[in-house]
Amino acid sequence: MKKTTNKPKFSPVAKYSKAHERYLKRLRNDKIFVILFQILILVLGIGLWELLAYTKVIDAFFVSSPSRIFNMFVSLVENGSIFKHIGITLLETIIGFVVATLGGTFFAIILWWNKRLRRILEPYIVVLNSLPKIALGPIIILWVGSGMGAIIVMCVLICIVLTTITMLNAFNSCDADKIQLMKSMHANKFQIFWKLILPSATDEFISVLKINVGMSCNQPALSLRRKFQVLSLQKVRSCLVNT
Amino acid sequence: MGKMLSFDNVNFFYQTKKEEIQALKDLTFDVDENEFASIVGPSGCGKTTILSLIAGLLEASSGEILLSGTPIKDSDDRIGYMFQRDHLFEWRTIWQNVTLSLEIKKQPNADQIREQAKELLKKYDLYDFISAKPRELSGGMRQRVALIRTLVMQPKLLLLDEPFSALDFQTRLKVCDDVYDIIKSENKTAILVTHDISEALSMSDKVVVLSSRPASVKHIQMLKFNGETPLSRREDPSFGKIFDLIWKQLTNEKDNKQT
Numbered sequence: 001m002k003k004t005t006n007k008p009k010f011s012p013v014a015k016y017s018k019a020h021e022r023y024l025k026r027l028r029n030d031k032i033f034v035i036l037f038q039i040l041i042l043v044l045g046i047g048l049w050e051l052l053a054y055t056k057v058i059d060a061f062f063v064s065s066p067s068r069i070f071n072m073f074v075s076l077v078e079n080g081s082i083f084k085h086i087g088i089t090l091l092e093t094i095i096g097f098v099v100a101t102l103g104g105t106f107f108a109i110i111l112w113w114n115k116r117l118r119r120i121l122e123p124y125i126v127v128l129n130s131l132p133k134i135a136l137g138p139i140i141i142l143w144v145g146s147g148m149g150a151i152i153v154m155c156v157l158i159c160i161v162l163t164t165i166t167m168l169n170a171f172n173s174c175d176a177d178k179i180q181l182m183k184s185m186h187a188n189k190f191q192i193f194w195k196l197i198l199p200s201a202t203d204e205f206i207s208v209l210k211i212n213v214g215m216s217c218n219q220p221a222l223s224l225r226r227k228f229q230v231l232s233l234q235k236v237r238s239c240l241v242n243t
Numbered sequence: 244m245g246k247m248l249s250f251d252n253v254n255f256f257y258q259t260k261k262e263e264i265q266a267l268k269d270l271t272f273d274v275d276e277n278e279f280a281s282i283v284g285p286s287g288c289g290k291t292t293i294l295s296l297i298a299g300l301l302e303a304s305s306g307e308i309l310l311s312g313t314p315i316k317d318s319d320d321r322i323g324y325m326f327q328r329d330h331l332f333e334w335r336t337i338w339q340n341v342t343l344s345l346e347i348k349k350q351p352n353a354d355q356i357r358e359q360a361k362e363l364l365k366k367y368d369l370y371d372f373i374s375a376k377p378r379e380l381s382g383g384m385r386q387r388v389a390l391i392r393t394l395v396m397q398p399k400l401l402l403l404d405e406p407f408s409a410l411d412f413q414t415r416l417k418v419c420d421d422v423y424d425i426i427k428s429e430n431k432t433a434i435l436v437t438h439d440i441s442e443a444l445s446m447s448d449k450v451v452v453l454s455s456r457p458a459s460v461k462h463i464q465m466l467k468f469n470g471e472t473p474l475s476r477r478e479d480p481s482f483g484k485i486f487d488l489i490w491k492q493l494t495n496e497k498d499n500k501q502t
């Protein structure tokens with residue numbers, strides 16, 4: 001009796017799931033391995049930086065050192081100003097990111113829609129793309145001042161051209177036969193765009209989002225470092241004055 | 244039986260920067276209502292061009308194309324176009340793919356069409372995959388989904404451009420049978436483009452043989468095989484003879500080209 005009730009346990013499904021389990025385990029192990037190594041590289045990198053600064057191989061006045069940054073961080077947390085800085089940086093990042101992503105995608109849509117406009121503007125877009133936008137920094141500071149505005153404009157400038165180009169490429173790489181299919185269903189241009197072109201560019205849009213997050217963090221982060229440096233210079237100065 | 248489609252001395256030229264390419268030359272043929280017509284011809288002769296003209300994606304350079312007696316441009320009869328590849332949208336579920344045309348053109352009897360689509364999906368073992376994404380389906384299943392998507396448009400005329408060529412032989416025979424069954428039971432008129440003579444013979448009532456580019460009609464073969472399905476029609480004693488005849492028409496063409 002017992003034997004017969006036990007039997008279903010040894011069904012092919014169980015065998016399959018064991019192999020599947022092994023597969024999942026391998027996946028998990030693989031993931032753990034990758035993460036461990038990533039952490040290791042981080043720790044080694046920071047350790048090396050600290051070591052070089054400590055042994056004065058590199059000048060910590062210019063390149064700072066992990067312990068200095070940590071001390072600065074602690075003191076900023078103590079006087080509470082870190083939260084203001086982080087808030088501003090975050091705001092700059094988010095505004096820059098949103099404006100650049102939406103603006104770039106919007107331009108790409110306009111250029112996809114109007115082929116002639118695309119051909120007219122093509123050389124200018126190429127030039128804009130190859131221009132090192134950092135070089136525009138001084139001009140922007142002259143125009144909009146050196147505050148938050150400049151950082152956001154900079155951030156948008158850097159991201160928007162790339163976003164436009166990437167999204168336009170994505171729109172144009174849509175399978176021509178799929179467009180024919182939509183046309184054979186009597187879809188209008190808006191429907192072709194909304195139901196085919198835009199969704200087929202989802203992957204590119206996501207990668208643009210990732211790139212833009214990175215790049216728009218970059219700009220304000222630069223400014224954040226500047227604030228740190230100003231603070232540390234003040235500190236240095238006060239030290240010098242005291243002695 | 245009325246005429247569904249007629250081509251009268253149709254010419255078509257593709258315009259390119261370098262030259263003008265004539266794809267169709269004085270093309271004349273017609274297709275009756277509820278008829279299953281096949282078009283065979285050498286590769287690159289202009290078969291897809293013919294279907295694109297019928298679907299209104301291209302416009303004839305000269306000549307007249309009538310759909311149920313009215314010029315294609317003014318006709319509001321629906322035409323379902325099935326391409327060589329299934330072109331299912333990967334980001335949509337099977338159901339969303341099948342009902343795509345209902346989103347594009349609002350239909351008064353949309354609910355009824357949805358019911359019909361569900362019936363078709365059930366009949367061809369696709370109903371369980373209704374909320375799956377296309378990548379989870381096999382090639383044959385995808386092609387059947389593409390056909391049902393085309394049928395949801397409620398077309399009077401179906402255009403099939405080598406719809407089976409991406410399938411392996413076994414699947415191909417099965418899908419052929421299914422497609423034939425759907426088209427016959429729904430009383431559709433269909434035009435099938437294929438390079439496979441036996442496929443053309445097994446499925447159609449009429450085969451139009453084209454010359455190489457610029458395509459013109461070389462021969463029209465009416466067929467009357469015994470058999471309910473494409474597979475059984477292949478068993479007909481006269482199948483081989485007619486195959487040879489059409490084969491000669493096509494290869495003869497190639498010989499002419501070489502000399």
Ligand SMILES: Nc1ncnc2c1ncn2[C@@H]1O[C@H](COP(=O)(O)OP(=O)(O)OP(=O)(O)O)[C@@H](O)[C@H]1O
Pocket residue numbers: 257258259264266284285286287288289290291292293456
């Ligand atoms: N957009 C185009 N511009 C210029 N020439 C074209 C264009 N499309 C097709 N052609 C030419 O017209 C001819 C007919 O093309 P078509 O696609 O109708 O041939 P086909 O019979 O469907 O070929 P296949 O058997 O390879 O599918 C070909 O020689 C091709 O080179």
Ligand SMILES: [Mg+2]
Pocket residue numbers: 290291292404
């Ligand atoms: Mg073709």
